[in-house]
Amino acid sequence: MTKVAVFGAGSWGTAFATVLANAGNQVSVWARRESLCAAINADHENADYLPGLRLPEAITASHDPAAVVDGAEAVFLTVPSQSLRDNLTDWAGVLPNAVPLVSLMKGVELGTTKRMSEVIAELTGAGPERIAVVSGPNLAREIAEGQPAAAVVACADEGTAARLQKLCHSPAFRPYTNNDVVGCELGGACKNVIALAVGMAVGLGFGDNARASVITRGLAEIARLGTALGADEHTFSGLAGLGDLVATCSSPLSRNRTFGEKLGQGMTVAEIAGATRQVAEGVKSCASISELAHHHDVEMPIAEHVTRVVAGEMTPKDMLFSLVSRSAKSERWG
Numbered sequence: 400m401t402k403v404a405v406f407g408a409g410s411w412g413t414a415f416a417t418v419l420a421n422a423g424n425q426v427s428v429w430a431r432r433e434s435l436c437a438a439i440n441a442d443h444e445n446a447d448y449l450p451g452l453r454l455p456e457a458i459t460a461s462h463d464p465a466a467v468v469d470g471a472e473a474v475f476l477t478v479p480s481q482s483l484r485d486n487l488t489d490w491a492g493v494l495p496n497a498v499p500l501v502s503l504m505k506g507v508e509l510g511t512t513k514r515m516s517e518v519i520a521e522l523t524g525a526g527p528e529r530i531a532v533v534s535g536p537n538l539a540r541e542i543a544e545g546q547p548a549a550a551v552v553a554c555a556d557e558g559t560a561a562r563l564q565k566l567c568h569s570p571a572f573r574p575y576t577n578n579d580v581v582g583c584e585l586g587g588a589c590k591n592v593i594a595l596a597v598g599m600a601v602g603l604g605f606g607d608n609a610r611a612s613v614i615t616r617g618l619a620e621i622a623r624l625g626t627a628l629g630a631d632e633h634t635f636s637g638l639a640g641l642g643d644l645v646a647t648c649s650s651p652l653s654r655n656r657t658f659g660e661k662l663g664q665g666m667t668v669a670e671i672a673g674a675t676r677q678v679a680e681g682v683k684s685c686a687s688i689s690e691l692a693h694h695h696d697v698e699m700p701i702a703e704h705v706t707r708v709v710a711g712e713m714t715p716k717d718m719l720f721s722l723v724s725r726s727a728k729s730e731r732w733g
C-alpha cells in the first residue's frame with residue numbers, strides 16, 4: 400500500500416485524506432492540535448470540521464511532522480494560505496527532498512502576491528517537476544461524503560501529474576491532468592473573491608440575474624489576470640476555472656459565499672470572522688489578487704470592489720451598483 404502525507408486537518412485536509420484513502424493509500428495526516436490527532440485516531444471522526452462523518456481506517460493522524468512524512472511517496476499541503484510560509488519554515492527540515500509536494504490551497508500570499516506553488520518553491524527549493532496543484536469544484540463536505548466530483552491535477556511535469564492522478568483517482572473522485580499550474584491556481588484563488596461578491600448579492604436579496612452577471616464577469620476578469628500571467632485561457636473554462644467558480648458561487652456550503660452573504664446582510668468582517676473557526680480565503684486574497692492585477696496592469700473591477708468592502712471603505716450595496724454603473728464597454732475576454 401502506498402503511503403501519502405497530508406499536512407492540515409481542517410475540512411479540506413480531512414476530506415482529501417478520505418479521497419486518498421478511498422483510492423487505496425495509507426494516509427498520514429498532520430494536525431496542529433494533539434487533541435484532534437487523538438480524536439481522529441480513536442474515533443475515526445474529525446468532529447471539529449466534518450462532524451458526523453466516519454473516516455476510513457487507513458487514515459491516521461499525528462502532530463509530529465517527521466512521523467507524518469516517514470515513508471510518504473507524496474506530500475499534500477492544505478493549511479490556510481496565509482500561514483503556509485510559517486508552516487513550511489517549521490517543516491523544512493523534515494520534508495522529503497524527492498517526492499511531489501502538492502498544494503491543495505486556494506489563495507495568494509499577502510505582501511508577496513505569490514501563489515502557493517511559488518511559496519512552496521521558495522521555501523523548499525523544489526523544482527517545478529516536483530510541485531503540483533489539485534483544484535476544482537470540490538466542496539469538502541460533499542467530497543468527504545463520497546459524492547461524485549472531478550478535479551484537476553496540475554504540474555509542469557506530465558509524469559508527476561500522472562502519478563498523482565493515479566494516487567487520488569477513487570470511485571467517486573475523478574482527477575484530470577493539466578500542465579497549467581498558474582491557471583489552475585489562479586482559478587481556485589480568484590473564484591473565492593467572486594464568491595464573496597455573489598454572496599453579497601444574495602445577502603442583499605438580489606436575484607439570479609445579479610448572481611449570473613457577477614459569476615460571468617468574474618470569470619472574464621479571472622481569465623484576464625490568468626492569461627496576463629502566462630496561463631492557458633482554456634483552463635478557465637475547465638474544472639479549475641468555470642467548474643469551481645460555479646460550485647462555490649452556487650453552494651451554501653461555500654465559506655466564501657456564506658461570508659459574502661453575511662456582509663450583504665449587514666454584518667462586519669470582524670463579526671463574521673469572529674463567529675467561525677473556518678478560513679474563507681477570499682477575505683485575505685482579495686487584496687493580494689487586486690495587487691497582483693495592478694502589478695500586471697490588468698483590470699479586475701470585482702476583485703477591487705470586494706477589497707474595498709472588506710476594508711470597510713464601501714458597503715456591499717454600493718459595491719454592486721458601482722460595478723454596474725461603470726462606463727459601458729464591449730463584452731470581450733481581452
Ligand SMILES: NC(=O)c1ccc[n+]([C@@H]2O[C@H](COP(=O)([O-])OP(=O)(O)OC[C@H]3O[C@@H](n4cnc5c(N)ncnc54)[C@H](O)[C@@H]3O)[C@@H](O)[C@H]2O)c1
Nearest residue numbers: 408409410411412477478482504505537538539677678680
Ligand atoms: N473546504 C473546502 O471545501 C476546500 C476545498 C478545496 C480547497 N480548499 C482550500 O484548502 C485550504 C485549507 O482550507 P480548509 O477548508 O481545510 O480550512 P479549514 O478552515 O477547514 O481548516 C484549516 C486548518 O488549518 C489549521 N490552521 C489554522 N491556522 C493554522 C496555522 N497558522 N498553521 C497551521 N495550521 C493552521 C486549522 O487548525 C485547520 O486544521 C484553503 O486554501 C482552502 O481554500 C478548501
Ligand SMILES: O=P(O)(O)OC[C@H](O)CO
Nearest residue numbers: 535536537538653654655
Ligand atoms: O468553502 P469555500 O468557499 O472555501 O470553497 C470550497 C472549495 O474551494 C470549493 O471548490
